[in-house]
Amino acid sequence: MNKRKICIVTGTRAEYGLLYWLMKEIQADDELELQLIATGAHLSPEFGLTFKQIEEDGFTIGEKVEMLLSSDTPTGVVKSMGLATIGFADALVRLKPDLLVILGDRFEMLAVSQVALITGIPIAHLHGGELTLGAYDDSIRHSITKMATWHFTSTDKHKKRVIQLGESPKRVWNVGALGIENIFKIPLLSKDELYTQLCLDKNKSLLLITYHPETHGDLEGIHPLLKVLSEYPNMNLIFTKANADNGGRFINEVIEKYTSQNENAFLFDSLGQLRYLSAVKHAELVIGNSSSGLIEVPYLQTPTVNCGNRQAGREGPTSVFDAELDEESIRNGIEKALQYVGPYEQIFGDGNVSRKIVDILKRIPSYLIQKEFYDL
Known part of the structure; x- marks a missing residue:
């Protein structure tokens, strides 16, 4: 049986921490093959070369996409995105994934989303529909939503926002926040x-x-x-x-x-x-x-x-x-x-996120469908 190839892209330590259990779940599933691209701060000595932690955790990095310039000016970030776009184009051609899983709203993810859109690789987007008005991440997140086919949100409110952006409710699931899983599974x-x-x-x-x-x-x-x-x-x-x-x-x-x-x-x-x-x-x-x-x-x-x-x-x-x-x-x-002594509200789900996502990734089409605009 040919396994469905699920490619995950990670560019920062924080993002990898959120994706860890999803990667483990994909890696352990007999019907799926995990592909992994490390990029951005993971490959930078300035940020601790955190790709090494990924490998120590038992994952194989299929592609490393160097992209960060030694500049964090707006011009430097835009040029880094250009390098990332070129690097992701080569990496995805070599890996040939069936589905690309992208978390969040960083500029590295905007670059790889563009490549996937043009090369016909369906995107499953995690944590869409959220708002961060003090950063350009907000616009990036919504842009990725429009390039993605499948959507996994962290609350019902965020699910409604993704639908408001014109995405069909049939392709949007509220599964909760990925980071909550670490709290329930890691002995601290x-x-x-x-x-x-x-x-x-x-x-x-x-x-x-x-x-x-x-x-x-x-x-x-x-x-x-x-x-x-x-x-x-x-x-x-x-x-x-x-x-x-x-x-x-x-x-x-x-x-x-x-x-x-x-x-x-x-x-x-x-x-x-x-x-x-x-x-x-x-x-x-x-x-x-x-x-x-x-x-x-x-x-x-x-x-x-x-x-x-x-x-x-x-x-x-x-x-x-x-x-x-x-x-x-x-x-x-x-x-x-x-x-403050409480209460501590838990509004981002029960922590059983990765299993829910994997079950859905196994049953959705792995080819690029013609997206309609869903009018409210």
Whole structure:
């Protein structure tokens, strides 16, 4: 029996962490063959060469598509997308997948979506219908929705948005958020194990910070955040690096300078899923503007301070406290979060996501169908 070839593309550590169990599920299925393309930050020494973790986890990378320039200006990102488009064109010709699975809204995924559209490879898109008004990711996500044939959303509200974009309800399924699966399946580190691995002061509590650039906003928002964090010298401040969006290097440089001057602050290229989720579990709160603060963090019963507009429009539970990018607002958000005792709403599904997706991938057509525009 010829196995159906399912190709997954991953470009960042965070994205791979979300895709891990889906990849495992495809890999273990007798009817499917997993193909894997690693690109973007995975191949960059600056971001920790995280493709090595993928291989250590038992996956075979079929193609590596180099694309990142040593520039995160808008021009540099656009040129990286051009390199990615060329690289993906060659990679997909060699792999000849039956279906291409794409997660989310990053510029790497826009590049590979274009290639798949023109070369006639059907796209299954994960996490469509969401909103992040503070970043150009929002427009990228909706563009991929229009190039994709099959859609897997994280909530019913997001499913309705995909349909509103003209996609037939017959091709849209609400399966929940991928990241929730890690929480239910990964045995997390104890607080003592985490503190030992990260070389933290065991007499201090923990704040976890991830701050990405607002591609539709001002990069200077990192400064008031760091100024407020300086008011917590009796806490371990754990930073993870910003992503490769334009402005990310500037933010990382500012954080590197801050951590070099504050002995209670530490910056990591990548914590990996196990240590990241363990840090979330044992943190007093999570601060920044990562989507994980709204999706995964509440499932670990940790409050979030969501800073700025990067995630504006995204659904979030009551344990998420929004703050503007000024000192007073951030300070108030942190104090409210530190006093929060619940409830922790779980609005992104039950964690049984990958099995649902694989069951659907096995039964949908693996050829490019003629999409109609579904009018409401």
